[in-house]
Amino acid sequence: MSEIKGIEIDCRFLDALSDAVLIFDENLSILYVSSGAERVLGKNRNELLLKDCRDLFGKNFSQNIESGAMLSYKINGIKKLVRINYISRFDNFFIAIISPGPTYEKEDLFMGMVGVSKAMKDIFEKIKVIAPLSSSVLITGETGTGKEMVAEAIHKISGRAGKMIKINCSAFPETLLESELFGYVKGAFTGADKNKPGKFQLADNGTLFLDEIGDLPINLQPKILRAVEKGEIEILGDSKTTQVNTRVICATNRNIEKDVHEGKFRTDLYFRISVFRIHIPPLRERKEDIIPLCEYILDKMNEKYGLGNKYLTKRSVDMLLSWTFPGNIRELENLLERAYIMSKTNTINEDIISEHIFLLSSKISYQNKDEKERIIEAMRMTNSIKEAANALGVSRITLWRKMKKYGIVKKMVGNNNS
CATH class of the missing domain: 1.10.10 (Arc Repressor Mutant, subunit A)
Incomplete structure (x- = not known):
């Protein structure tokens, strides 16, 4: 037991907690630092005792605590962030439980995408280079890796005046897909009682995102080739061609080279849509991105639901790092949103994580x-x-x-x- 200004504290009990605990008085002088807080802050408690919180966390310490904002401090000249997960007043002192803030820096966040791995940093740089051009881009990667977000980033940076129009090539039967892409004139077929512009026209001076391009029917591929190569489209029921200025970005989770080799995808179209190629590795191949992604997603959940700053326990983090994430980032977002909502405290323990992994691994084992x-x-x-x-x-x-x-x-x- 120890006593600080009349406060009797069982330091052994507090040090045994996994939580990082800070105690400070009304004058904002730090009275106690648990061993967990030492780990979070990266500082020895002797460096912190009796130090003014404003000297450590900045002059706006009190306002930031009231607003729930993250606190910043420096260690070895490097800026770090910390969250106040819980704070309560007892007579003339305050007890606060803290946790590490996001490990991603501003430069790790690019157009809504988080990446600290070399693979993602390289993708961010590639986007910056190719975005201002009008060349076509093929984005490949497993389901849930973020292909659409990469396409959106390219369009936003490109400065093209038109909209970004999206269509999933696997979502329509062949006849309907053709009319969706190229449009039709009145009387082109039964039920065509008025002109309807296609996606290529809607994306004029903008970007057309063709998702699941690998599922494009072989009979439609020559028309897509002509549109990409010459900027010419044939509107259904129209006798003349129409010019469009549309940048095409395609995405697929298929092995499109294999489809080309097997004659399922035209070689000339493949080369035309893949002037630039971006491959997004699955999450299991860039595990260093998992923790920053978790922090970013949980921050978004807090903004969306306002249930307080919640953080993952060490055991939860270890389980996430050991999981293969067959659904990639989409799976991670789904899991964390459910965990954020279901967690009754500010800590997300391993129960929900382990249940998810067990159910999915059982399903995968069964499917295999x-x-x-x-x-x-x-x-x-x-x-x-x-x-x-x-x-x-x-x-x-x-x-x-x-x-x-x-x-x-x-x-x-x-x-x-x-």
């Missing part, structure tokens, strides 16, 4: 099994043809056919054929 294994497992679990078919998402007839194909006998489900 071959079809025969999945059928056998479903039969053993349900002991019913009907229930097994429901679990597998197929009809009973389809399940019977597959059982016959793989030589799976009915004895496996006993006598229950319902």
Whole structure:
């Protein structure tokens, strides 16, 4: 036990806490620094005791605490940020619990994207170089890596006067996709009772973002090639071509080179849309970006929901760093939003994180099994043809056919054929 200005403090208890605790008086003099606070601040408690909080965190210390703003301080000449997660007054002193602020600096945040890894820094620099040009760009990467955000950054920096128009090539059947891209004139087909501009026209003097370009039907590819190469489009039902000044940015999560090799994607179109190429690595290959991304996402959650500054426990961070994130940044955002809302305190513990990882890893393991294994497992679990078919998402007839194909006998489900 120790006593500071009449305050009896069990230092051993406070030091045993994982929380970083600061105690200061009405004059803002620091009275106590826990071992956790030493770690967060990167300073020895002897350097901090009786120091004025304003000397450490700036003259606006009191106002920043009241507003909930992050506090800045310097260590070895480097600016650091700290959050006040909890503060309470007891008679003539205050107890505050602090946590590290974002580890990303201003230069790590680029057009709404966070990246401290060399891969992301290189992408940011590449965007700056190619954005002012009119050349086409192909962005590749797994689902959820942020391909659309890269496209948006290119458009915003480009200074093009027109809008950025987006379309997902896999979201429409071929006939509808053609009319969406190129538009149609009145009377072009049944139901075309008025002219409708296509995406190329809407993006005139701007940017057209063709997402999932790898799913573009082969019959439409020559028309896209002509639009990209010559700036000419053929509006459905019109006898003449129309000129457009549209920059095209494409994105795909497919191995488009493999599609070219197999004849599923035209070679000439591939080279025309990929004058510049940007590949976004999956999150599992740039794990140094995970913690800054978590901090950035949680800051956005606080702005959106206003439930207070919440932070991840060390165990939660360790679990996130060990996870492979098959859904990449989109998965991380989804997980953290749920964790932020569900957490009843200002700390996000590992419960929600571990549940997410367990459920997703189980699903991935199940999906990776071959079809025969999945059928056998479903039969053993349900002991019913009907229930097994429901679990597998197929009809009973389809399940019977597959059982016959793989030589799976009915004895496996006993006598229950319902």
